[in-house]
Amino acid sequence: MIIKMTPGASDAQVDAVEERIRNEGYEPRTIRGVGMSVIAVVGKRPEYLIDKILSMSGVDQCIPIEKPYKLAARDFQSGWTEITLGEAVLGSQDITVMAGPCTVETREQLLTTAHGVKAHGAHVLRGGAFKPRSSPYAFQGLGEDGLKLLDEARAISGLPIITEVMEPGTVDVVQRYADILQIGARNCQNYPLLREVGKARKPVMLKRGPSVTIDEWIMAAEYVLHGGNMQVMMCERGIKTFENYTRNTLDLSAIPAIKRLTHLPVIVDPSHGTGKWHLVRSMCLASVAAGADGVLIEVHPTPDTALCDGAQSLTIENFAVAASDIARVAAAVGRRVPGFESDGTFVGGGSYSAVAG
Ligand code: PEP
Numbered sequence: 001m002i003i004k005m006t007p008g009a010s011d012a013q014v015d016a017v018e019e020r021i022r023n024e025g026y027e028p029r030t031i032r033g034v035g036m037s038v039i040a041v042v043g044k045r046p047e048y049l050i051d052k053i054l055s056m057s058g059v060d061q062c063i064p065i066e067k068p069y070k071l072a073a074r075d076f077q078s079g080w081t082e083i084t085l086g087e088a089v090l091g092s093q094d095i096t097v098m099a100g101p102c103t104v105e106t107r108e109q110l111l112t113t114a115h116g117v118k119a120h121g122a123h124v125l126r127g128g129a130f131k132p133r134s135s136p137y138a139f140q141g142l143g144e145d146g147l148k149l150l151d152e153a154r155a156i157s158g159l160p161i162i163t164e165v166m167e168p169g170t171v172d173v174v175q176r177y178a179d180i181l182q183i184g185a186r187n188c189q190n191y192p193l194l195r196e197v198g199k200a201r202k203p204v205m206l207k208r209g210p211s212v213t214i215d216e217w218i219m220a221a222e223y224v225l226h227g228g229n230m231q232v233m234m235c236e237r238g239i240k241t242f243e244n245y246t247r248n249t250l251d252l253s254a255i256p257a258i259k260r261l262t263h264l265p266v267i268v269d270p271s272h273g274t275g276k277w278h279l280v281r282s283m284c285l286a287s288v289a290a291g292a293d294g295v296l297i298e299v300h301p302t303p304d305t306a307l308c309d310g311a312q313s314l315t316i317e318n319f320a321v322a323a324s325d326i327a328r329v330a331a332a333v334g335r336r337v338p339g340f341e342s343d344g345t346f347v348g349g350g351s352y353s354a355v356a357g
């Protein structure tokens, strides 16, 4: 930490700051300039002193040198965090494609979507059962019944399931069914919930809050890691800006930023990031080009009848086009989408043991 004194701060003020630093067990190294003095604080993690020092007279700024997070930091471990999700390995060269409806509505809707996205290359099935809706009058999701349908869809399709958990008290029930626990944007800084999923035995996808900075988002991930759960992936889903053509502003620069600062995989959700289905494919391609490790795409067999987020949902046919294009961009940047050739041809698929009915 570096302390910058105000121009003209007195010797007595500089002495007082030095003494305070020594009393806290740190070593001050002071440069007494003609107009201004600067004090470097030597020792391990002195950042907790910032507010105390800032309250002293003659102090202008305290500039932290160390990052406020450690387990999430890039230098905490040598390689990337790897998380195996079905056929794809996050944190490797693989690009993981997660797709499915915003919310689980009916058995037929879910199984038709699961079948469709699997047939066109998805590795993970998404679907909300506990929905965080802005209005209390909007459809809130099917709850545990929705989880049971996801369980069935996984059994039939073989696709791992990602679904949101909204409250600390439901982490147990959600993790009984889910393969990945999604923390929604609205709960990005819900610390009791982050602590609870920190104890869970399933990977966690942490969505960025609409008004959360990169550092705050990483600190939120630090809660989960600190709880003992090291299987964390970050999900950029757009932030609030003045722009209102799109639902949110997808922050593509967050992808290389998170990858520079942390060892955690980055997923991008262009569905919530844009709110418009016709922008989703391009933003998937841009995300992969910018270094994302995966995408999360809302897909619905009939978006015009969707109970939630139809306007940003791809049809199964449009999902097929997007997935194939993602594979081509992935190949262009030295990555691969498991199941696809570099020219975008889908050669995977495996089996699907039943059809919706
Ligand atoms: C979702 O993915 O279902 C969702 C509600 O997204 P977000 O938390 O990003 O708004």
Ligand code: MN
Binding pocket: 102, 103, 272, 298, 308, 309
């Ligand atoms: Mn949605």
